[in-house]
Amino acid sequence: MVIPIKDERDNLRPLHNRLRQALEPLRAPGAAPALTDYEMLFIDDGSNDGSFQILEELAAADPRVKVVKMRRNFGQTPALRAGIDWSSGDILVTMDGDLQNDPADIPMLLAKLEEGYDAVFGLRKARQDHMLVRKMPSWIGNWLIRLVTGVHVKDMGCTLRAMRRDLAEALPLYGEMHRFIPVLAQMHGAKLTQVEVRHHPRVAGQTKYNLTRTIRVVLDLITVKFLHTYLTRPMHVMGLAGLASMGLGAVTLLTVAWMKYGTPHPVNMTGNPLLLLSALLELVGVQFISMGLLGELLARTYFESQGKSSYVVRATLNLEPHPEQRRAA
Numbered sequence: 001m002v003i004p005i006k007d008e009r010d011n012l013r014p015l016h017n018r019l020r021q022a023l024e025p026l027r028a029p030g031a032a033p034a035l036t037d038y039e040m041l042f043i044d045d046g047s048n049d050g051s052f053q054i055l056e057e058l059a060a061a062d063p064r065v066k067v068v069k070m071r072r073n074f075g076q077t078p079a080l081r082a083g084i085d086w087s088s089g090d091i092l093v094t095m096d097g098d099l100q101n102d103p104a105d106i107p108m109l110l111a112k113l114e115e116g117y118d119a120v121f122g123l124r125k126a127r128q129d130h131m132l133v134r135k136m137p138s139w140i141g142n143w144l145i146r147l148v149t150g151v152h153v154k155d156m157g158c159t160l161r162a163m164r165r166d167l168a169e170a171l172p173l174y175g176e177m178h179r180f181i182p183v184l185a186q187m188h189g190a191k192l193t194q195v196e197v198r199h200h201p202r203v204a205g206q207t208k209y210n211l212t213r214t215i216r217v218v219l220d221l222i223t224v225k226f227l228h229t230y231l232t233r234p235m236h237v238m239g240l241a242g243l244a245s246m247g248l249g250a251v252t253l254l255t256v257a258w259m260k261y262g263t264p265h266p267v268n269m270t271g272n273p274l275l276l277l278s279a280l281l282e283l284v285g286v287q288f289i290s291m292g293l294l295g296e297l298l299a300r301t302y303f304e305s306q307g308k309s310s311y312v313v314r315a316t317l318n319l320e321p322h323p324e325q326r327r328a329a
Contacts (some may be wrong), residue, residue: 001023001038001039001040001041001069001093001094001095001106002041002043002083002084002087002092002093002094002095003015003040003042003043003083003094003095003096003097004042004043004045004076004079004080004083004094004096004097005042005043005044005045005047005051005096005097006044006045006046006047006051006073006079007047007049007051008047008049008051008098008204009047009050009051009054010204011097011098011099011203011204012042012051012054012055012058012097013058014099015097015103016040016058016062016065016312018099018103018104019040019103019106020062021103021104022103022104022106023035023038023103023106025107026038026110026200029197033107033110033111033113033114034112035110036063037044037064037088039064039065039066039087039088039089040062040064040065040066041066041067041068041082041083041086041087042055042065042066042067042068042097043067043068043070043082043083043086044067044068044070045070045073045074045076045078045079046070046071046072046073046074046077052067052069055056055067055069057156059150060266064243066086068082068083068086068134070082075176076176076178077173077174077175077176077177077178078173078174080094080173080178081173081174081199084168084169084171084173087165088191089162089165090165091110091113091162091163091164091165092162092163092164092168092262093106093109093110093160093161093162093163094159094160094161094163094205095159095160095161095317096159096160097201097251099200099203099204100199100200100201100202101122101158101159101197101199101200102158102160102198102199103157104198105160105197105198106160106162108195108197109160109161109162109195109197110162111128112162112193112195113162113164116191117189117191117192118164118167118190118191118192119161119162119163119164119167119181119182119185119186119191119192119193120161120162120163120192120193120194120195121153121155121158121161121181121182121192121194121195122155122158122159122161122194122195122196122197123154123155123158123194123195123196123197124155124158124196124197124198124199125196125197125198125199126198126199127199138155141156141157141179141217142154142156142157144156144186144217144221145179145180145183145217145221148221148225149180149183149186149221149224149225149228150318151183151186151192153182153192153194154194155194155199156179156180156181156182156183157170157179158197160197161181164183165189167185167188170188170295171184171188172184172227175220175223176216177221177224179217179220179242180220180224182230183224183322184224187227187228189199198228206233211233231299233296233299234292234293234298234299235289235293235295235296236292236293236298237292237328238288238289238291238295239288239289239292240321241285241288242284242285242286242287242288242289242291242292243285243289244285245281245282245284245285245288246281246282246285246286247285248281249278249279249280249281249282249284249285250282251280252274252277252278252281253274253275253278255274256269256272256274256275256278257269259272259274260272297326302314
């Protein structure tokens with residue numbers, strides 16, 4: 001369990017109890033799905049309400065409670081990255097610490113994962129949030145993300161999810177990319193599914209979400225779309241924009257010439273604003289193509305200088321270890 005928290009003092013003890021109630025039966029003989037063991041890793045992302053003191057007490061009483069305390073508030077994505085890095089399980093289940101996610105749904109996620117999926121995402125049923133502040137922006141954001149990326153997970157913002165460790169470690173989590181985990185997972189070729197989960201109203205603490213996050217979602221979506229589609233071929237997006245701009249500039253210039261020589265009432269070319277527009281479009285087109293060339297150079301530097309691969313392998317059969325693995329050994 002990976003649980004980032006920020007100022008959730010009053011929710012931590014009930015959450016710990018509900019997690020034990022959900023997970024302990026899975027360790028019994030014959031349980032399905034079965035767990036050999038589990039850990040509850042709480043990441044305290046700069047809490048100021050005494051949450052860490054509660055976590056200290058829980059960790060002292062239960063050795064399965066692990067705690068990572070951040071030096072300050074870094075945000076949900078870095079906290080989630082820290083949780084993945086410091087966790088030790090083969091399966092990672094993430095959730096918020098506000099008790100709106102229900103730990104009783106965890107066995108269902110694990111059972112679905114055993115069907116061969118790499119990640120199982122929760123779909124909040126009968127969501128218990130404010131309509132205008134939370135639900136409406138979330139619906140719009142989810143629709144926009146699905147439209148732009150082609151990922152058909154309906155509830156991108158549900159933090160209750162189960163992932164295999166190799167996938168979780170491969171996710172490029174930085175900035176505020178936690179909202180796009182289904183998109184990032186699909187970029188890595190993961191087999192995804194979603195299941196309906198319960199959602200409860202917040203009974204303690206204050207929500208950390210507001211309408212300004214909608215703007216940040218749109219900006220991050222542009223980044224994700226570029227990374228998803230054009231990371232290894234930036235010239236395809238920049239060059240296409242450049243050619244379109246230059247083509248439009250040529251059409252505008254021909255229009256200027258036609259207005260000068262092809263009409264009964266000629267329009268002076270030097271006084272025609274379309275002439276300036278055509279020059280501007282040609283200049284913009286050249287700039288886009290130049291940016292595309294620079295992007296190609298940066299992409300090659302990114303992959304070649306760091307030894308990164310532009311592909312991800314799921315499995316191999318009858319093959320020796322990869323050359324890099326042999327060198328590391």
